[in-house]
Amino acid sequence: MNTQTTLSDAIAALQAETGVRMERAAIHQVREEAPGDASPDAWLDVITPQAQPVRFAAEIKAVDRFHTLGTLQARARLRREPTVLVAPFVTTEAARQCRSLGLNFIDAAGNAYLDVPGCFVYVTGKPRPESARPVGRFKSLTPAGLRIVFALLTRPALATGTYRDIAAAADVALGTVGDVLADLQARGHLAPTEPRRLLAPGALQEEWATHFPVKLRPRLHARRFAAPAADWWKGVDLRTQQAVWGGEVAAHHLTGYLEPEQSTIYTAKPEALILKHRLRPDPTGAIEVLDTFWPLAEEADAASATVPPLLVYADLMASADPRNIDTAQRIRAQYLDTGRDARDIA
Incomplete structure (x- = not known):
């Protein structure tokens, strides 16, 4: 993806579709307390007839996965100015997620969400332009x-x-x-x-x-269940059933910060797990059971009761739930950025 071409195309598409004018601004200093990686890819001004220009910190990214939206929202919180995502293309579902997260965006197809003083724009459903069609496969x-x-x-x-x-x-x-x-x-x-x-x-x-979440997780035969009690997971060690905690319960164990509302379990033997804990099939249940995609230790005293922190981080970020995203950033800081492993807390 050529970022400058994407930026130019998205600015032009916004004006053609809505009449809203956006211009590149001069280099602008982010607030001193913001970490270095909060620096945006560009600074943009939206010119509104009724109010002063609104300055945006622009993140130029190819986005077709919800994880990226969560990452951008976390970075946006570090800034004084509003953030705008500039993308080659934003799907209708991703646009809904952006609006839910309060994340402004524009794309090269003319889709957009802007909600700032003096300007509200929400356009979705424009087809993917040829220039934004994926090529190649790594x-x-x-x-x-x-x-x-x-x-x-x-x-x-x-x-x-x-x-x-x-x-x-x-x-x-x-x-x-x-x-x-x-x-x-x-x-x-x-x-x-x-x-x-x-x-x-x-x-x-x-x-x-x-x-x-897009390439591998859909192949893990995810199924949803309900348990006899909402707090059934407390004190439960799944290692004797060749299973480990993922998602919110794993995050609770790793950080002590998140109170789980959903339970995610990765297991090599789902039938034994379901029978032991009297889980009943429920498409809207709060328990998700998936197959493992890595070899689990067969012994009951396996090193960790949770999946590796990287997998916890990925599942939390993909949820697009603000409380999960906050916890995911803690896991990144405490584990991924330090090389610490879940076994360190077992």
Whole structure:
């Protein structure tokens, strides 16, 4: 994606569709207490006839996953000025999420949501322009590739292992490993020389968390259930049923911050789990059961009662729930940014 082309196309589409004029502003200093990564990609002014120009901090991103919206909302909270997402294309459902989160956006198709003093715009349903149609496919972003990347991110020493070691840890066919590692090297995520090691794992974590909900999670046979009591999860250790906590319950264990409303469980033996805890099928139930996509330790005293923090982070960010997004940022700071593992609290 060419960010400057995307910006120009989105500004032109906004004016053509709504008559609202947006201009690039001069470089503007963010408030001193904001962290460095809160710096926007550009500064934009919306020119309104009834009021003073409104200055936006622009984030130029390709967005087709809810995780990205949650990340942008978290960054927007660090700024004094309102944030506007500038994207090649925003789907109708993503537009609804933006409005729900209070996140302004414009795209190259003419879709937009702006809600600031003197200006309200909400346009959705414009078709994806040809220039925004996805091209190519990275091997590391396929379902098998995401399994391998997850194994590498949660077990960094695995990068120096054999292809057979990596395939076993990711539960994938041996033949897929070489192509995925080559893709990671070509895109700068994996050192091209021996010994193999991950480069800037933080960026790869974000990429994985963005694609997991769309590419891999739908293949994990998610089912919803209800339990006899709302607090049934308290004091329950799932390791004896070859299962681990994910989502909000895992976040509660990792941070002590979130009071769970939904329960997410990853398991290798769903039938035993469902019977033991008397879970009943309910499409609107607060319990979600998914298959594991990595080998779980078979012993009952496995190291951690939760999935790895990276998976907790991905599930929370994909929910687009503000309280989950806040907790996800805590998990990033406490675990992902420090290299700490869930086993440290077991």
